[in-house]
Amino acid sequence: MLAKGFTEPTERIQKLKRAIVDAVPYVESERAVLVTESYKETEGLSPIMRRARAAEKIFRSLPITIHDNELIVGAITKNLRSTEICPEFSYEWVEKEFDTMATRIADPFRIPKETAAELKEAFKYWDGKTTSALADSYMSQETKDCISNGVFTVGNYFYGGVGHVCVDYGKVLKIGFTGIIRQVMEAMAKLDTSDPDYIKKKNFYEALIITYSAAIQFAHRYAEKAREMAAVCLDATRKAELLQIAANCDKVPEQGATNFYEACQSFWFVQILLQIEANGHSISPGRFDQYMNPYLAIDKGISHEFAQELVDCVWVKLNDINKTRDEVSAQAFAGYAVFQNLIVGGQTEDGLDATNEMSYMCMEAVAHVKLPAPSFSIRVHQNTPDEFLYRACELTRLGFGVPAMYNDEVIIPALCNRGVSLADARNYCIIGCVEPQCPHKTEGWHDAAFFNIAKVLEITLNNGKAGDKQLGPITGDITSFTNLEQLLEAYKKQMEYFVYHLAEADNCVDYAHAERAPLPFLSALVDDCIGRGKSVQEGGAFYNFTGPQAFGVADAGDSLCAIKKHVFENKEITMEQLKEALDHNFGDCCDKTCSATESTDEDRIYEAVKRILSNNGSINLADLQAQLSKPQKEVSGNKEDYAQVKRILENTPWFGNDEDEVDMIARRCGQIYSYEVEKYKNPRGGQFQAGCYPVSANVLFGKDVGALPDGRLAKTPLADGVSPRQGKDTNGPTAAAMSVSKLDHANYSNGTLYNQKFLPAALAGDDGLKHFASIVRSYFDHKGMHVQFNVIDRDTLLAAQKDPDQYKDLVVRVAGYSAQFTVLAKEVQDDIISRTEQTL
Amino acid sequence: MQSINYNLTGTVFDIQRFSLHDGPGIRTIVFLKGCPLSCQWCSNPESQSIKPVMMYKRDECIHCGRCINVCKVGAISPENENWIDRETCTSCGECANACPAGALVSKGKTMSVQQVIRELKKDATTYRRSGGGITLSGGEPLVQYEFASEILKASKGQGWNTAMETTGIGTVEAVEQVIPYVDTVLLDIKHMDPEQHKRFTGAGNEVVLKNAPRITKISDTVIRVPVIPGFNDSPEAIREIVAFAKTLTGIKTIHLLPYHSFGENKYELLGKDYELKHVKPLNPEDLTECKAIVEEYGFRCVIGG
DSSP: OOOOOOOOOOHHHHHHHHHHHHOOOBBOOHHHHHHHHHHHHOTTSOHHHHHHHHHHHHHHHSOOOOOTTOSSOOOSSSSTTOBOOOTTTOOHHHHHTTTTTTTOSSSOOBOOHHHHHHHHHHHHTTTTTSHHHHHHHHOOHHHHHHHHTTSEEOHHHHHSOOOOBOOOHHHHHHHHHHHHHHHHHHHHHTOOTTSTTHHHHHHHHHHHHHHHHHHHHHHHHHHHHHHHHHHTOOOHHHHHHHHHHHHHHHHTTTSOOOSHHHHHHHHHHHHHHHHHHOOOSOBOOBOHHHHHHHHHHHOTTOOHHHHHHHHHHHHHHHTTOOOOOOHHHHHHTTTTOOOOEEEEEOBOTTSSBOOOHHHHHHHHHHHHHOSSOSEEEEEEOTTSOHHHHHHHHHHHHTSSOOOEEEEHHHHHHHHHTTTOOHHHHHTOEEETTTEEEOTTSEEOOTTOOEEEHHHHHHHHHTTTEETTEEOSOOOOOGGGOOSHHHHHHHHHHHHHHHHHHHHHHHHHHHHHHHHHOOOHHHHTTSTTHHHHTSOGGGTOSSEEEEOOEEEOHHHHHHHHHHHIIIIIISOSSOHHHHHHHHHTGGGOOOGGGGOSTTOOHHHHHHHHHHHHHSOTTTOOHHHHHHHHHSOOOOOOTTHHHHHHHHHHHTSSOOTTSOOHHHHHHHHHHHHHHHHHHTTOBOTTSOEEOOBBOOTTHHHHGGGGOOOOTTSOOTTSOOOOTTSOSTTOOOSOHHHHHHHHHTTOGGGOTTOBOOEEEEOGGGGOHHHHHHHHHHHHHHHHHTTOOEEEEEEOOHHHHHHHHHOGGGGTTOEEEETTEEEEGGGSOHHHHHHHHHHHHHHO | OOOOOTTOEEEEEEEEEEEOSSSSSSEEEEEESOOSOOOTTOSOGGGSSSSOEEEEOGGGOOOOOHHHHHOSSOOBOTTSTTSBOTTTOOOOOHHHHHOTTSOEEEEOEEEEHHHHHHHHHTTHHHHHHHTOEEEEESSOTTTTHHHHHHHHHHHHHHTOEEEEEEOSOSOHHHHHHHGGGOSEEEEEOOOSOHHHHHHHHSSOSHHHHHHHHHHHHHSEEEEEEEEOTTTTOSHHHHHHHHHHHHTSTTOOEEEEEEOOOTTHHHHHHTTOOOTTTTOOOOOGGGGHHHHHHHHHTTOEEEEOO
């Protein structure tokens, strides 16, 4: 049998998991109070020294919490799955939600009255002193206009820390924090007072020593706490466990780890200290199997079962980390996601297969814990063992969407093309959603912006206008165009303008972080900050990038193909007719947009999300309201004509069916974006690089885009990442994958994201595993970069029955015959639904 | 060196990728037009005629009238119950070319061997990775046997695995030109009684039974039985088929295909009646007894193929 099945987790793991699942998240105030106190005490010191003093204070005073059943200890908050607040980045939105955060629908957090009062007091200090305030003051009005019109947003790092990094966990496991302090002392000893940057570097080194000394104490406080608990513990087994925990925390991360248990504990301290220092998300463990396996190999005394339990403990712990977002973002990103990406498999620096015992144990841990964290990924290359890929497919078949699979054969050359050395590129890991980087040598700024390609096309079709505003350059009235090349030329000019402003926006935020939030704890774990004597935020990393991510490629490609076919070639409709139909949303008047006073919950939420995601302060709410209340253009008597135009447009070959006619247009739409992005430089001395993935912004930002020539109605979702538009890939998964692979993924070195749907029946049995693996292999042969699979369940089929338009791509394959699910008669659909239940 | 006539043309009504059940691995199926049978349960009724047929999708139609203007024989009128008067229509396909909304579709396209191979190549990597290949289906591929033969030869030339679904009805010449290039034949045996066969499929089974030994001598063959309620779902009918299979060379596996009604909606698009409207689809577990009979004779039995 190819399928091996997964074992059950131990009772301890089940209890730990249950505690996480049942936990009520709180907002806690300790960190905010401590950082504020420290900043009041350090006025006049250099920014890096202020950060070090703040870290020192927090590491020495943050409450210490050890929960029942834990073998790996260390928590950011007193309560499980709770969050601290980092007011030094931004705070206004927390204050607004003091009374409502506990009762909101998505991702509620409780804020006790005392906590709210403490936070309120602390926030007073930060008026005008945050990174977001500084970034805002740097941005030009033109750039803010682009943001407020939904072309792009740089909200991620505007509101919080950058995160999005994979540090040198291996170094800590090996030499411990004392080893790091030694490295810093050695670098300091080599300093030459005649170096013009001498003072700055000396300052930086001192900041590191202060921070790491306090970090050692943080672990020692856990040792002390464990001993205290052991002293009063009546259960002999737990008492022994607590004493072992104390011994571990005395030793690591101060010293290097000498066995697997210590290695797990040491890893965990690094993971939380990074997230106590600042609140950026996507702090990614990266190649866990590579740096952990040596400690398993040397640990002769440990049983496989106990080692697995420790890995499982780390998995549960990763789910303890939580961050709060404002009400609306919380709805958009519901599920408390923090994107700690952990990847296994792949190659060594010298190009050999790197799969090891730990790679398989990590998969087992995923099946044991079945919680959202970590974001679990695997690397696949030509020499990846089939057994490993089959195992990953078996894991996917469990149906919760992991692992995501990444193609070494594209990512390694893509990184080399950005100046990463071959050895470093072979060592890549994934950050956050899908972003590749060389671990602990890169400040990738991966989630730098959401960029709306479909919006740029819409603006192109309106000669540079967004609504009534001349936002972009004047590139010609489209009714004067007679061929696709003219349209693409105009689109390119618009793209040049908007990417120019995107770069400006990102660089403003970048400067703000360098000036106000250089991070000493992080910097010692990213090469070559110690060698260069400067922080990650000031350009201390070997590799520096800024990676904005786009969505809407398929929408742009499909739209241009529809115009080419029906307007330019077949002349079935004129450009004037098209324009008018688009302006009237194909005759579909949506009442709720006609009145601002009766805005639905959805609209209200959307506006708030946009406010949060985009640049605070640049949006004038009154303007927005005015825009919203503007009456929709009158739908005149020819509503039916518009519907006809829509039907004609919809008879176009769509991206996702392996038709070069449209695939090559989509490819160009994306390339025009990515070639433009890579022209720009960031203040850290690095290059901009494009990505193509949406998180969930394709839904939110779809609301900013009017009707498109591909028949898409105004405000509806856009295509996600590099995937075809929802339901438009009707030639089966291999055809869809081939279309997607034509987008020139190596160009999107900040990552691409492709979602595929499967019915369990197609993947059943050992044959199913083989088919599955061969789909992955052949997509990767064609230079696809990333793919993840959703195994469709009964609920999806029921949803498809209700809303067939969204599920046209759903092909059911039962009993030697296949059919598009949505064209089948209701009774047949019901039959398949009942059969699907059986195969599950 | 065997020469392949890449310019030879034939009529194809569909090419379907990612098929998992008609031969090993992941496959692409080429559906050829024309079938000597017209089985009542046929799930591809558009395949039966050798000529293209017009499908009219009422929901997609925008009533622009372009088709009415281009029809040379005046077969299209809003007055007609199904838009097209099937008696008058010559299936020339002009209306489908003119239809901007894709409501009129010509099922049946003239393609050269080269064009077919070009389409099949799109999944060549998947065949290689999965051990899959191509499958000819229909209709009955032996109807356009010269075309089928060239496609198969060209596919073998690409190194692809080949399979073919067949009713077994064709001339000796057709069998000899096609079967040697098929790695796996999926041969339907529907009923051993010629009268019953004729009633439900429109033709007797004499040719099938004569061709079966010829086919199984040349290529690996799997016997397939579409199990249709009221036609051949009795233990006796199945037993007779299995006993016949026992007399053939090299049969190891028999597929029982439970009746499904996936094709029903196509009858409406073609303006035809579906005679098995009231027959309920079978579930795999309905075939437990039939499966036991197959296994009793020492064959491997797969339900659903």
